[in-house]
Amino acid sequence: MTSSDHGDDVTPVRALREMVExxxxxxxxxxxxxxxxxxxxxxxxxxELMEHFQWxxxxxxAAVQNDPERKHEVGEELADCLAYILAIANVMDFDLSSxxxxxxxxxxxxxxxx
Numbered sequence: 001m002t003s004s005d006h007g008d009d010v011t012p013v014r015a016l017r018e019m020v021e022x023x024x025x026x027x028x029x030x031x032x033x034x035x036x037x038x039x040x041x042x043x044x045x046x047x048e049l050m051e052h053f054q055w056x057x058x059x060x061x062a063a064v065q066n067d068p069e070r071k072h073e074v075g076e077e078l079a080d081c082l083a084y085i086l087a088i089a090n091v092m093d094f095d096l097s098s099x100x101x102x103x104x105x106x107x108x109x110x111x112x113x114x
Contacts, residue, residue, distance in 0.1 A: 013096050020086040033091055042084040049077040 005011070024033055052074050053061045064070045089096050 016082075017086050017090055017096075020083050021090050023083075024087065024090075033087055035088060035092055038084055038088045038091060042081060042088065045077060045080040045084055049074065049081060052077065 024030060052064065052070065056064075064074060086096075088094070
């Protein structure tokens, strides 16, 4: 896929999972990609994402989206988090779309809109 082929409107979750799988396979990292290591790595990356907002007021945090450099940095961390989520789904054979849909149904029951 070229960069013009990417976008939330055109890229299926399967393609994202395959992108991560190809990256891992090319580097021969499968021996390191187990649920424990991947979950720990996801935790580390979410910490790095949080660092961009640590100590900011709500207004300052909201303003990050209007600063191209800072928004790019947040996007880099968000992409790292997503890559680890996709890697966990690959290793544990989760169908993310159906897993998320089922969880959102349970959340709707637990937290009704009314």
